[in-house]
Amino acid sequence: MIEVRSLVKRYGDTTVLDCPDLTLDGAGVTALVGANGAGKSTLLTIAGRLLEPTSGTVLVDGHDVTTAPSRELAARVAILRQENNLAVRLTVRELVEFGRFPYSQGRLTDDDHRLVDRALDTLELHEFAARRLDELSGGQRQRAFIAAVVAQDTDHVLLDEPLNNLDLRHAAQSMAMIRRLADEFGKTVVVVLHDINVAAHHADRIVAMRSGRVVADGEPSTVIDEPTMREVFGLDVEVTEHHGRPVVLHFLAS
Ligand SMILES: Nc1ncnc2c1ncn2[C@@H]1O[C@H](COP(=O)(O)OP(=O)(O)O)[C@@H](O)[C@H]1O
Numbered sequence: 001m002i003e004v005r006s007l008v009k010r011y012g013d014t015t016v017l018d019c020p021d022l023t024l025d026g027a028g029v030t031a032l033v034g035a036n037g038a039g040k041s042t043l044l045t046i047a048g049r050l051l052e053p054t055s056g057t058v059l060v061d062g063h064d065v066t067t068a069p070s071r072e073l074a075a076r077v078a079i080l081r082q083e084n085n086l087a088v089r090l091t092v093r094e095l096v097e098f099g100r101f102p103y104s105q106g107r108l109t110d111d112d113h114r115l116v117d118r119a120l121d122t123l124e125l126h127e128f129a130a131r132r133l134d135e136l137s138g139g140q141r142q143r144a145f146i147a148a149v150v151a152q153d154t155d156h157v158l159l160d161e162p163l164n165n166l167d168l169r170h171a172a173q174s175m176a177m178i179r180r181l182a183d184e185f186g187k188t189v190v191v192v193l194h195d196i197n198v199a200a201h202h203a204d205r206i207v208a209m210r211s212g213r214v215v216a217d218g219e220p221s222t223v224i225d226e227p228t229m230r231e232v233f234g235l236d237v238e239v240t241e242h243h244g245r246p247v248v249l250h251f252l253a254s
């Protein structure tokens with residue numbers, strides 16, 4: 001369970017996040033959507049303990065992310081950041097093995113190796129396993145970072161725009177894998193998605209943000225309508241339906 005409580009982030013006089021209360025409980029995929037600068041990454045990186053809030057807190061299974069020991073949290077919550085420019089000299093396999101570090105402290109067990117191989121398989125990375133990250137395309141590198149998060153095998157998974165740089169097939173595969181994390185492995189997944197239609201199709205719940213605040217929260221069919229899309233993205237769109245899920249036609253806007 002992830003509980004956001006009275007969470008505020010300010011830079012100087014500017015409040016970029018003001019989230020009084022948000023609870024994510026149980027298996028499922030929650031999509032975080034909103035325009036650039038809405039505060040999505042700020043919320044996710046605080047929950048992933050990579051950024052200090054100005055005030056308030058996030059509890060993961062009751063553990064305060066700002067004070068709990070980082071090893072304790074690393075076994076509970078994994079985060080894929082929007083910008084991953086670190087560690088380019090690692091190989092793909094080494095990066096994914098890092099996902100096991102909270103458990104193995106560098107000495108991988110057979111179980112650790114099994115989880116690493118499973119993650120490499122799922123993301124179709126075996127052929128690149130020995131390749132260094134700076135020898136990959138942007139999309140291949142993105143998949144390696146997703147694999148590291150999958151290998152970490154935590155109950156809570158936070159993904160910030162995981163489909164960046166992915167071609168259509170790998171984007172679809174990654175979303176299918178993200179669904180499996182919830183459906184087969186019972187994880188609580190929070191994913192920032194750029195494409196509202198991908199969110200509408202795959203998410204159980206959509207949390208829409210604008211100017212640091214949650215402005216809509218619920219099932220895709222309740223959140224995705226023309227007024228809310230106008231409020232969230234500042235754009236007139238047409239909403240239609242496909243297989244019972246809303247579809248946003250945004251390219252019709254003039
Ligand atoms: N280090 C920083 N200093 C000042 N403002 C920042 C900093 N980091 C982020 N911001 C601002 O916080 C707001 C929210 O950013 P972010 O959470 O990255 O938005 P999103 O992920 O929704 O695009 C933006 O207006 C951004 O410019």
Ligand SMILES: [Mg+2]
Nearest residue numbers: 040041042082
């Ligand atoms: Mg962002």
